[in-house]
Amino acid sequence: MRQDVPTLMTAPAPAPVRATRHPQIAAGVRDSFSAGLGIFPLGIALGLLMLQAGLPWWLTPALSLATFAGSLELLLVGMIATVTPLAAVAMTVLVVNFRHVFYAFSFPLHLVKNPLAKAYAVYAMIDEAYAVNASLPAAERSAPRLLAMQIACQSYWVGGGLVGVAIGAALPAPVKGLEFALCALFTVLTLDAFRSRREIPSALLAGASVAVALVLTPGVALFTALLLFVALLLARHALAVRWSAAEAADA
Structure with missing residues (x-):
């Protein structure tokens, strides 16, 4: 009597990591476009200001690579x-960049496993990258997508600075009003994040914090806010957790 020999079921071979990583990298670059529209012109403003201040041109890319903090660099x-x-x-530096401490609470650094890649993600955790990720x-978040977006943002910044240096060297007179570019960029990013999340209570709390800080400590309003x-x-x-516990107890 013939007995059937059981066949071993082999699991399908996993898809290559590179095949799934490329779409994520492409998505990260696309994510950076909205922020890049503000970062690149702001980099141009940095290059122009650097030359107008009488500083050497090479200090623009050197500062952008060593610091990579738009508001602080200006x-x-x-x-x-x-x-x-x-x-x-x-x-x-402490007052201006102290806000980055709070970014770490919700920035998805846990997705990045490689130590060097994580170090770069911390270094490149700028306002624009945080707003785009939020x-x-x-x-939809992943380490390749996050790192690709951050690398693209820094490329816009360094490239804009070099373009600004070239433009500044060709202009016969200084350009005024470039400082407003930073404020305009932050305004656009805030509106974009609000449209995607619709967090009205958080927006109201942020507005109240700024108003109180401007009244009580106008010299260090950002830090206080x-x-x-x-x-x-x-x-x-804490109130939301307490209300949820009370509703669960009543149910």
């Missing part, structure tokens, strides 16, 4: 040109 141009004391520069659904906003968000979260 402030550093004037500080370097006027030889500001190091203590004042350090305090300015507008993405959590299910960030601390107050975080405190309000924590209080809101």
Whole structure:
């Protein structure tokens, strides 16, 4: 009597990592386009300001690669040109970039496993990258997509700075009003993030934090507003947890 020999079921071979990584990288580059529309002109403004301040042209790409912080770099141009004391520069860096501490609470650094890649993700965690990532659904986020978006953003910044240096060298007179480019970029990113999330309570809390900070501590309004906003968000979260527990107990 013939007995059937059981056949071993072999699992299908997994898809190559590279095949799934390329679409994610392409998606990350596409994600950067909206921020790039503001980052590239802002880089041009940095290059122009650098030359108008009488600083060497090579300082623009060097600063963009070493620091990569748009608002801080624009402030550093004037500080370097006027030889500001190091203590004042350090305090300015702390106040301006202190907001990045709060970005780490919700920025998906856990997706990046490679130590070097994670170090770069921390280094390139700028406002624009945070805003673009915040507008993405959590299910669509990945390490290749995040890193591709950050690398593209830095490319726009460094490239814009070099273009600004070239334009500044060709212009016969200085250009005024370039400082407003940073404020305009942040406004656009805020509106874009609000349209994608529709977080009206958070927007109201942020507005209230800024208003109180401008009244109480106008000299360090940004620093105070960030601390107050975080405190309000924590209080809101605690109330939401308490309400959820109370509804579960009543059910």
